[in-house]
Amino acid sequence: MxxxxxxxxxxxxxxxxxxxxxxxxxxxxxxxxxxxxxxxxxxxxxxxxxxxxxxxxxxxxxxxxxxxxxxxxxxxxxxxxxxxxxxxxxxxxxxxxxxxxxxxxxxxxxxxxxxFPLHHKLSSKIDREVFQISMFHQPLLFIRVRPGKIDVVEQKLKAAAIQYNRVNDSCLAIANSSKVDAAIHLNRDAVIQDLNSQKVLDILPGYIQSDRPFGAWDCCAASGGKSILLKDMYPQVELTVSDIRETILRNLHQRFSQAGIKDYHSFDADLTQPTFILNKTFDLVICDAPCSGSGTWSRTPEQLAFFKEETIDHYNKLQKSISLNSSKSVRKGGYFLYITCSVFENENEDIVQFLQSHSSLKLLCQQYFIGYDKSADTLFTALFTL
Ligand SMILES: C[S@@+](CC[C@H](N)C(=O)[O-])C[C@H]1O[C@@H](n2cnc3c(N)ncnc32)[C@H](O)[C@@H]1O
Known part of the structure; x- marks a missing residue:
């Protein structure tokens, strides 16, 4: 044969x-x-x-x-x-x-x-046709270069003959097969992070001053992608991180250590528990909620065949309960940032409506970071204040 x-x-x-x-x-x-x-x-x-x-x-x-x-x-x-x-x-x-x-x-x-079998679930902000076509191509690999490291990272990529495009001052796009981890010190000099994941905190400088100490809680921190970004934008932030299990945070501790982030608090907590109370408030709560990940499915196209529509309801319930519980820890005058990498209305606009009717949060802005026309992921954010 x-x-x-x-x-x-x-x-x-x-x-x-x-x-x-x-x-x-x-x-x-x-x-x-x-x-x-x-x-x-x-x-x-x-x-x-x-x-x-x-x-x-x-x-x-x-x-x-x-x-x-x-x-x-x-x-x-x-x-x-x-x-x-x-x-x-x-x-x-x-x-x-x-x-x-x-x-x-x-x-x-x-x-x-x-x-794309679930187009009836897409947000009206998503261009159905361009989104479907994007499923045929694997997105790029993006790295976010940490402050002050652009020269060293570019030198190392050139020395390793890795081709890249400079997307902006801190973002480089690289072909997926590149052995980036062998060429640069990941987490110390740069982090692997999708183009739009790098942008989801861009809204904050309009509300939070760069020179004032403040407290932030990343309540669904996983391996800490958003937390490292926050720390790079605001080195003075007093950072608290949590996730549902300590085992999930192990990767975060390792990445923080490589990234030189030593001063932070961490704990594990299931934020769906009605008994969950955190006797502490923060100037900023980041809720990067568990979601379908439908804005990233061109990286994992098997989801097109295997994801079940009823799973969206499961995430919707989880998101309501996690966002409502964590939003109780926003200090008066503080901010709540809700994030998903989903393109479904039930996980985004519906949660925004829910929070507006079940809490005292006031919506400042909501937006999609469209990635399907840029070989990147699509994310959603909504910023509230109390
Ligand atoms: C989208 S991921 C967060 C990604 C992360 N912020 C980053 O930038 O790398 C969502 C996280 O929510 C966590 N999670 C799921 N259910 C939870 C719950 N009931 N309570 C707290 N965290 C939960 C998951 O373990 C997962 O790590």
């Missing part, structure tokens, strides 16, 4: 075995660890076929898996592909068409609207 058919068969087996119980990236890594016969070229081609398949979402569902693998790699590739060259040479000749043109070429224009 030619290697092209062997890649197709392996991909067919992997996508058929996968049931969405873990991220596909970790599933396929385990498969490759089990099947040592696959070398790096095999792994690259099989991964590309599988990801192309998931990028189809619910489109072409009546077609056999092998056909969907080929359609997926055709729609998601921008340059010549070895498998297509061998099996579908005419498709490969048309590989540089744009996504719309490719659907027309396949005589399957009606399939495009099936890619």
């Amino acid at each position: 030619s290697r092209f058919y062997s890649w197709l068969n392996a991909s067919q087996e992997f996508v058929s075995m996968y049931k969405g119980e873990e991220p596909f990236a970790s599933f396929i890594k385990k498969q490759f660890a089990k099947h040592k016969k696959y070398g790096s070229t095999d792994r690259k081609n099989i991964s590309q076929l599988c990801y192309g398949f998931f990028r189809l979402g619910k489109a072409f569902e009546e077609q056999p898996v092998i056909d969907r693998l080929l359609i997926g790699v055709f729609l998601s590739s921008r340059s010549s592909n070895d498998v297509l060259q061998e099996i579908k040479p005419l498709w490969n000749e048309n590989i540089t068409l744009n996504t719309h043109e490719k659907f027309s070429f396949l005589q399957a224009k009606e399939e495009l609207s099936k890619v």
Whole structure:
């Protein structure tokens, strides 16, 4: 059997075995660890076929898996592909068409609207068509260079021959396959952080002075991406972090140590508990709530096939309870910043309405940070004051 058919068969087996119980990236890594016969070229081609398949979402569902693998790699590739060259040479000749043109070429224009199955749940601020098309391409890898480190980071990337684009004074866009962690000191000199994740605190300087000490609580801190950003913007901040489990905060402690952040408080707390009371108030509470992550699904396209609509309700309930509970710790005159990486109205605008009717918070502004037209994630923020 030619290697092209062997890649197709392996991909067919992997996508058929996968049931969405873990991220596909970790599933396929385990498969490759089990099947040592696959070398790096095999792994690259099989991964590309599988990801192309998931990028189809619910489109072409009546077609056999092998056909969907080929359609997926055709729609998601921008340059010549070895498998297509061998099996579908005419498709490969048309590989540089744009996504719309490719659907027309396949005589399957009606399939495009099936890619993202939950369009009726999207916020009205999301351009449905551009969002769907963005599912066919993997977003870029972005790093946020920490204050004063741009020269050293650029020198190290150049020395390691890593190509990058400077997006702004502190943000660099890098191809996904780059071995950035081997080239620079992550967390000390720069953090891996999506373009729009880097922007979600941009609103704060309009409200919080840069020279005045203030207290902030990052109540869903995870590995601390937003907290490190806050500390870089406001070195004087008295920082408190929490998450549902101490094990989740372990990664944060390690990153903070690498980032040189020593002075902070941390604790674990389940913020859905009605009994939760924090006898402390803050000038700023950041609530980067657990969410569907639908603004990041072009990085994890398996979600297009496996995410269940009813899960949005689950997140909506969680978000209501976490945001209401944590908002009780805003000091009078202080601020509450709600953040998600979701594009669903139920997780964003609906939570804003809920907080306005169930608390004394006053909405200052809400906004989407659109990433689907910039090879980046899409995030939502709403800033309130008390
Ligand atoms: C979107 S992530 C936060 C990302 C983080 N702020 C960052 O920038 O890296 C949401 C976090 O909420 C936490 N979480 C989920 N349920 C929670 C609960 N009931 N109480 C507190 N935190 C919770 C999750 O463990 C997860 O780490």
